Amino acid sequence: MTCPAGSVCKQYVRYQSKDKAGNWEDIKTSAETRIDKEKPTTSIKLSGVEGDNGWYVSDVTVTLSCDDGSGSGCSETYYCVDQSDSCTPSVKYTGPFLISNEDINYVRYHSKDNVGNVEDVKSTEVKIDKTPPTAWINPLPEWTNSSDGSGDVYFDVYWNGDDGPTGSGITSYSIQYIIYNRATGNYVTNNCGTADWCDWITRDETDPKQEIFGLLDNPENVEAFNNHTFLFRISAKDNAGNVMDYSINPPWENTSIDVVSPVSAISTVSYPGELIVEAFWQGWDNESGVAYYDVQSNMSGSWDYLTDTDGNSTYHTTKTSGNFSVSSDGIYYFRVRAVDRAGNVETPWKYSSVLVDVSPPVAWMEEPYNEWMKFYNFTVNWSGYDTGSPPSGIKCYDVQWSNDTINWNYIQYNEFGDLTECVLLTETIFGLYGFTDLKDGITYYFRVRATDNNGNIGNWSVKNTTIDTYSPVIIVNVTDDKGREIIEGYVPADVKNITITSMAWDNISGIKKHTIHYWLTQNNKYTYGEKECGEALPWGDWSNCSITFAYDEDTVIKYYVKAEDRAGNVNTTPIRFTTSHPLANFVIHQAAIGLGDSILLKVQVRNIQETVDNITISIESTITSAKPKFENIGSGDFEIQADGKVLQVYNLNPMEEREFFVRIYSSEIGTYYLNMTAQSNVAQPGLIDTDSAKIIIGYPPSFPGLAPWSILLLVILSVTIFLII
Template sequence: MFNIAYDTFFKAFTRQLFAFLIILVLLPSASALTTTATVTIEDPNSAVIVNNAPMTCGAVVCVGNFGEADCTYTYDFSTCTVWGDYNVTITYTHSGTNCDATALDPVTVVETYEYFIYNCPDTQAPTTSDNYSAEDGVWQNSDQTIMLTESDPIPSSGISSTQYCIDTTDTCIPSIDYVNPVTISTEGTSYFRYRSTDNAGNVQTIVSRAVMIDKTAFSVDAGTDKTSNSIFTQDATVTASLSGISSYSWTKISGPGNIIFGSPAAEDTTIWADTDGTYVIRLTVIDNAGNTVSDEMTLVWDIVDPTTSDNYASDNIWVTADQTITLTPTDPAPSSGISSTKYCIDTTDVCIPSTDYTIPVPISSEGINYFRYRSVDNAGNVQSIVSKIVKIDKGPPSILIESPLGVVYGTQWIWFNITATESHTSVDWCGFSLNGSSNITLSEDMPTHFSYFNDTVYLGNYNVVFYCNDSNGLMDSAEIDFDVQYGCTDGVPDYDTKCSVVCGADAECDEDIHGEYKDYCHISGFTYFIDMCSDACLLIDDTQQVCNNTGTNCGGADVECDGYTTGECFPDGLHFCNALCQNETASGNCIPTPVMRKALVHYTVDPYNRKLEINAIKCLIRIYLGATCSDPRRQEYIEIAKTLPDSILPN
């Protein structure tokens, strides 16, 4: 058998920390003995660090009956990784002959030893991990909790301490012992700094985590509600968030059509719609901490013009009293509401409504007025201007009596002449009543001039009342009194209003009434008579002889031009009285060329002061050309034309 020198081995192991020394004791003679040995070493964690490393054995020396041999194995424990008990297993085999030359069967022996290594070198700093790497430097909207896990790498001397600190400048030195997970609730940016120290005095480099907390909700105002008919900019207001704004989002919540946002991901945006109606629009804002706030606004999209009705049934109709117009504005669906209703009044139909309508509008100005109005809704839609024609005429026509005059007449043939004017409308009818009799209609011989030839007045006093109506039915009247000193003969009473004695068909007067004038002329607007039927039914000269007082008198019933002045045209406009008092065909002589020219120029250049109207001009032209003019006033027209001043003719 053989023994191991334990003491020698142990001392060598513990003293040197890096070598084994094994002495084998052999029996009896070791001259022929050989020994082989291997070593297996396990660390305290059962990890095999050396497996079957060979040992070196020296020669066997016989000492008495025993043989000894030194076996040496060297292991450098300066590279150890952990303190504690190391298990060393030595396996050796010897064979050959003993010292006494006896045969030795091969023997394998396994010996196990346990050694404590207490001073394994630790030069690495410990490490510490946390659960906050994903949140580091990222905004959060709630309290944050950080958990630390420390470790000391091999060879480990063990963790002596783990400490932390919290500040806002990322400069503090960890000094608070870590025991339990640390909760941070302060809003804003905080820095959580930590490190660990091992038992060998190695200190970890400080680790810093940025803890960013924003728990305060910010405010969002989507802006005022809008009513519009065109694209507009919606101005929203978002208060500052501690963490800053991450995103904006404009969306339609409800409404009949599509909403188009110019900048849907911005705080402010342009907005318009493609369909009329009411919309709810939302602005959603998210900050960097994930806080979400939204606000809504209402949009009424209205592109339909408002309408306005009135109660005026007399549009473009003449009325005789003040008028009042009531307006009723309406904004069709989708209604944005009426913003204003305005009106204006002018006489040219061009004014722009600018006066706010609040109550019914009275109109009292006579003449043609234009009442113009329109409404505007809250979306800015403007109604087309509506115009109503308000025609007011509160006064009747004005009557000017030209004849009869308030004088005594010696004839029953009297012209009734008046001028009737109307400022706003027109004169529709004029007539007269003589001594209360039924009305007789006057003839309008030229614009605003009315006449009637009256041959029914005889001896007596007369009152004539003239009446005129305008197109509105307004009437005015004017009256005048005159006397007639002409009476009937042959015993007919003077008060008889109609002489009943007439001349027979075979008499010179030919069924005319005694005292009745046969022929007449017009001078300066008055009618004068040439012949008169005598009591003997004979024609006698007019004693006044007005019609022939400007030339040679061709008086006398036996004269062909009886009662006419030489050179004077006959009433038929076709003949004239020659120097021999003979009836001669006029052939244009009744109207000399200068007189005709004056008549034409007068009619053309002075339409507002005409003495000759179109019917008179036509008659004069026919006479000038030698044709027949049947107008009973033809001689009067000639006289008027003659009196026109020569100055109206062009040079």
């Protein structure tokens, strides 16, 4: 007998028997047979105080009920409670039970009938939060002076809250305020029209937990008044609807407003014969009160805080007087400012000065600046100041020169023979009047001292410089890999590399900088470079260096050497060339372009002769249809002839190089050569130079997405444009 799963079936058996004589028994019917394959069903009922958003704000009573329909009947029910929705029902249900745990709880349950059918486990969420959240306003400063510059006072209020690890979570905050007038001792009327607590703001948990209190341009804010105290209290509401009472967290946060800066005064006195200054200061503030003073002096030339003779610092001091040691005689300035408890800083400072005896003046040589000098007459100047008290000022300077530091002489500073003995001058030209026999390699010393109007004479200050008017000597040599010297820039065909060697020498101040500058045309590239050769010691030391270039067939090297000594004298060699192309060459010797395109080839034209030259350059192609032409681009005096096939370059100076360009059009695919012939017409008539470049023309790149007829149309248009040109 069969019965479908999940069903309850009723079945009967009818039967009879027959004997050997063929007699049949009457048909009999069995008793009813019932088959139960249906699982029982359990329902749940929750009872408690409901809050918001599906939360309960009280303990919850859970009632489970089992129903087996027409089946065998419920046998027993089991349940369990956890917070992860993963427990196995193991507690036998005997009646309603209570859940008091504050959290998101899960009741998991199922029942079994009398024949053993077990219901699938069910789960019901029971969210309980009986406790209001906690919120607080972050501590405010006792005093605040924040202002937006318009006279409206404002400050930031920060808050936060917590609903515990098992709470439903805070949804909003509400903050109230009340205003207390410190001058009258009364609470004052606020924006709510009362002198009691007034609603200020309500913010969601997702909003920033910060608000500015006091800006008049924000409708949610109120004006904060000077000399008033503002008290704040906060309430919070959670997702379950629990609300924190305003009164559970006094004393409330508060801050008092003070935007008026304090006022101070200072006086200073000194006593004869003592290197001590006594200072007295005091301050006034009618609101938050003076918190401290800052007292400074400019004893070191800049304003600094002090330490008095008792070891107390004047930075943020609460003292109102002090004695201060000074290191020397002079006029000393003191200043004070007061800062109140709200942080208002007095401006401007209040000043006082005091006089302490006298000191001699100080003078120093300023020019000559350098240890080396490249002129026979040059500026000598000096400066000084008086440290006396009161400063009597510089009366005059004594300025002297010597070439041995033993015999000193005053400088004649005009054609009348006047000397730099006790003068008010601060500058003169040495070597222009009187002694003019300045010589290279001689060191000249200068010294100055000052006398103030009180007769105090300062110490001498000395400076020196050595004359060097000669430029450095440069020797340049160019050789090939076989040790042969390259003459006039021509390079034999068998050369593998070229070495440029430079030596620089200065017999007085010495080499400061020594550089080989070069331009290299090689391997389809045109590059500039420098070779630093280093310094050399004064009095005749050499600075040497060399640079070697691999020399391919079409290499062109243009170079010059520059050397500078420590006195600033410079020597620069003329530009020279080392090349197998004395007249002209292509910069690159192989190019690939697409059909219908064009390209510019750079041509370098040079004159390595000793006289001005005119050079004729002609070009021709191994494919007639290529039509190479010189572009009208270049410098100096030139002319394009023969429909662009000939370039005439005029008045090319010795060792001068110019650049020109050849335009190549591609009208048919293939590989061809562009040949160039250059001829000297003036400097060395009959001198001929040749060069060539390999041009490869191919089909343009494929155009994804274009039909073949579109590509053919582009090629036809390119050829048409070429023929028109």
